[in-house]
Amino acid sequence: MLIETRNLSYVYMPGTPFQVEALKDITIGIEKGSFVGIIGETGSGKSTLVQHFNGLLKPTSGEVLVDGKNIWSQNYDLRALRSRIALLFQFPEHQLFEETVFKDVAFGPRNLGLEGEELALRVRMGLELMGLNYEAYRNRSPFTLSGGEKRRVALAGILAMQPEAIILDEPTAGMDPLGRRNLLQLIERLHREENLTIILVTHNMEEIARLADRLLVFFRGEIVLQGTPGDVFASAEQLRQIGLDVPPLTQLLQELRRRGKNICTDHFTAEDVAAEILCLLRGEDRL
Numbered sequence: 001m002l003i004e005t006r007n008l009s010y011v012y013m014p015g016t017p018f019q020v021e022a023l024k025d026i027t028i029g030i031e032k033g034s035f036v037g038i039i040g041e042t043g044s045g046k047s048t049l050v051q052h053f054n055g056l057l058k059p060t061s062g063e064v065l066v067d068g069k070n071i072w073s074q075n076y077d078l079r080a081l082r083s084r085i086a087l088l089f090q091f092p093e094h095q096l097f098e099e100t101v102f103k104d105v106a107f108g109p110r111n112l113g114l115e116g117e118e119l120a121l122r123v124r125m126g127l128e129l130m131g132l133n134y135e136a137y138r139n140r141s142p143f144t145l146s147g148g149e150k151r152r153v154a155l156a157g158i159l160a161m162q163p164e165a166i167i168l169d170e171p172t173a174g175m176d177p178l179g180r181r182n183l184l185q186l187i188e189r190l191h192r193e194e195n196l197t198i199i200l201v202t203h204n205m206e207e208i209a210r211l212a213d214r215l216l217v218f219f220r221g222e223i224v225l226q227g228t229p230g231d232v233f234a235s236a237e238q239l240r241q242i243g244l245d246v247p248p249l250t251q252l253l254q255e256l257r258r259r260g261k262n263i264c265t266d267h268f269t270a271e272d273v274a275a276e277i278l279c280l281l282r283g284e285d286r287l
Contacts, residue, residue, distance in 0.1 A: 001068070002032040002165060002197055003053050003085065008062035010048055022048040024221040025062070032164065035191050035198045037208035037229075040218030041243040046201045049218070050167045053199070054078075054085040083112055086163040090170040093142075093150030101127070101145075101153055102138040108161045126160030127153075129194070130186055148179035152186070159190070165197035166190070172207070184211065206247040209233060209268035217244070230266035249273045256280070 010023040023045050030036050038046045051057040052064050055071050055078040064071050071081055089095070098104040102123055109122045124134040130152040142153055151171070158166060168187065172180040188211055191198045202208050208215065208229070215232045217225035219242040225232050233239070233246040236254060246254065253265040253273060263280050267273050 001029040002066065003030040004028070004063075004065040004068075005049075005052065006063040006065070008049075008052060008064065009060050010052070010057060011060045014060065022221050023052075026223060028216065028223070028226075030165075030197065030199065032197055033195050035211060035213045036200070037212030037215045038199065038201045038218065039203070039205070039208055039215060039244065042203075044218040045221040046218050047169055050087065050169060050199060050201060053165075053167060054082045054087055056087065083108070083161045084163055085165045085167065086158040086161060087167040088155060088158055088169065088171060090173050092154035092171075093147060096142040096150060096154060099141060100138065101132075101140050101142050104142050104153060105157045105160050108157050112161060122160040122162070123156075126156035126158075129159050129190065130156045131182075132156065146179075148175060148182065151175070151179075151183060155186075163196070165199065167199045167201070169201045170203070171200070172202070172204070180207075187211070205233075205245060206249070206268070209247045209250065217242075229268060234265070 005026050005028050008023055008026040009021070012018075012020040012022055026049065038049065040046050048057065052059060053066075055064070058072060066081060066085065069076065071078065096104050098107065105123045105126050106119055109119055114122060123138070127134050127137055132149070132152055137153070142150060145153065155166075155171075171187070172183055175183065184207060187198060187200070190196045200208065200212065212229060215226060215229055216223055217232060217239070224242065225235055225238065233250050236246045236251070239245060245251075247268055249270060250265060250268060253263055253267060253276065256263050256277075257265050261280055264276055267276050
């Protein structure tokens, strides 16, 4: 298991009138190479949880383990951990600060001790994995780029460190539909082709249903549902009770099933849903 938490709890501002129990006794495991989606309403504990995975927050109680080792044990190298388990915050373009794209992408690898040709190779790799031509972008100021380009440069800087896992906290927030789709396609390709472990925090049910292998649903600091997207979205009424919903296309299939149609509801893309409905119209049994 790449990342584990055991009975993890976290309290903000303990012992004060503003004390908030953000996480309550969370025990989970995230396997290497998986794509895990974390969903829940604002303030449910999603972002607090993922900041524990690379040691940005220290548990109030419980443990966080990477490869079976407690990251808060004596002499554990948290700096090395953060190059292995990388976290991209919401609106990462606000973290760009260097005068050129090259220098910004190189910042993390340079802090790992890389220089010269090896550093340049890492920068090239990071940019090209994000669909940005190295020669075209390397000398540009990051502040002249579009919002989508800035976000890809920020992610390229993480990829240049060659992490084993990437945590993405609302990576498409504020993006237009085309930019959102392009970024998600790049993230999906990284998972598929580079075998990166992806942990994606989002409010968008359609995005996460299509991408993730497994979902964790948070409500008031606790996991209330977990499983495959099909398992989780089958609990539509429970999701609605905690302020969430199932993807619209899945709602359509569920409504057809509720009306007695012999149809599979475990589909999340327009293509798959269309194929399912076409088979229904033809009278074919898809179950």
